[in-house]
Amino acid sequence: MKKVYIQSVASISAQKTFEKDYFLEEIEDYEANVINVINPVYKDYIPPAAARRMAKGIKMGVVASKIALHDAGLESVDAVITGTGMGCVRDSEKFVSAIIDNDEQYLTPTSFIQSTHNTVGGQIALELQCKGYNFTYVHASNSFESALFDAKLQLELNEEKNILIGGVDELGDHTTKINKLINHIKAEAVKSSELLVSNTTGAVYGEGANFFVLSNEKKDTCYAELASVKMFNTLAEEEVLQEFKLFLKENNLKVEDIDLLVLGNNGDIEFDGYYNNLSKEFNNTQQAYYKHLCGEFHTASSFAFWLASKVLKIQSLPEVAKLNQKTIATYKTVLLYNQYRGENHSFTLLKKC
Known part of the structure; x- marks a missing residue:
């Protein structure tokens, strides 16, 4: 393929x-x-x-x-x-x-x-x-x-x-x-x-x-490669990490292979726990968030897709999007995770061309 x-x-x-x-x-x-x-x-x-x-x-x-x-x-x-x-x-x-x-x-x-x-x-x-x-x-x-x-x-x-x-x-x-x-x-x-x-x-x-x-044609001007997309309708908080590890295994990756994790935190104290639990597995990875910039809506994850694509092309993450203060020299692999009120979870994997 x-x-x-x-x-x-x-x-x-x-x-x-x-x-x-x-x-x-x-x-x-x-x-x-x-x-x-x-x-x-x-x-x-x-x-x-x-x-x-x-x-x-x-x-x-x-x-x-x-x-x-x-x-x-x-x-x-x-x-x-x-x-x-x-x-x-x-x-x-x-x-x-x-x-x-x-x-x-x-x-x-x-x-x-x-x-x-x-x-x-x-x-x-x-x-x-x-x-x-x-x-x-x-x-x-x-x-x-x-x-x-x-x-x-x-x-x-x-x-x-x-x-x-x-x-x-x-x-x-x-x-x-x-x-x-x-x-x-x-x-x-x-x-x-x-x-x-x-x-x-x-x-x-x-x-x-x-x-x-x-x-499906690679050009010099392309932003990134879309490597994988996976969706779930419902997941319990404790199941997110389990599915995440399976997703990485399916793509022949380990936690340390992820250069940037983009999370959909929206400030809702009842549901941000999904992101916080996953975030703990990435203590040594740079993390980003974005819904403080665009707000929450059903297709807000498309803004994260825009952000991640730009990061991979420009090789720079804006200070305002940083969720922690880890730094990295080169962005090669970016993982996006989003959910809304505990439903419709998604993992999207992008790679540098």
Whole structure:
């Protein structure tokens, strides 16, 4: 089977990640329990008339995909695969509100049509005139990893040459209120830099779009090799370490072979124990975290994928992402671990090209 390479990366997040040469040098340190993305100038990528009709998630996805394609030096791809937890939730909220306000009468279908989860992937394909494979995964916090796994299989089997993949989620007012009521969002505002010492339940929620071009052809400009992806629906805290060791064994690696461990700590005192237990096995390994920069959302792990890819290419880890003070001269192997509220666990292994 062929190897899979990350040819380009693009990110729209609560930081200025849409700028090509930016790598977390200047940080927005928020004090909030919900953080929005820093919007690029959408009219630079999408005609204003078209942008006005697009939901925020669609605009983020379309722009991130265009940046990723430009970075890869491509005008189109063979397939588009997206992952999203909530889809275009704002349009869903608009449609449901219209049903209630209008007593289920005189409804226009626009918001309903644009609220489906595959709207982002479909809009990207229309922009690219890509008539190939187009699929959207809605697997909660494993949505991005599912898209990643699908693309990896197709490229390894040489079914496609270049595949655009991405994870995108947007914030909706009503959905945010519900998550606050059920304590999934922190009750109080938290400073980003103090997220892990907040000692409270819930997370700081965010949104974003992160897109990548994957290929089975190695180029001088590629960021990293995608070596392995593994997902689990449910794991007990004590089972995470056991599965992790099996994952390393399957990839002929030992703990000491991992140069960087990227963890999805989100400051939720009830569930960060999953990360802390694994972290103890890596006392001599450099560790990183990222949800204080982008917030928690179903496809937040795609931001970690962006971070790890940049680290392997640039060979530098930004100070703001460091979870401990270990140092390493060369990054060759990076492992990502993510879960959300004890479910949908994933291990992703990247290697230096």
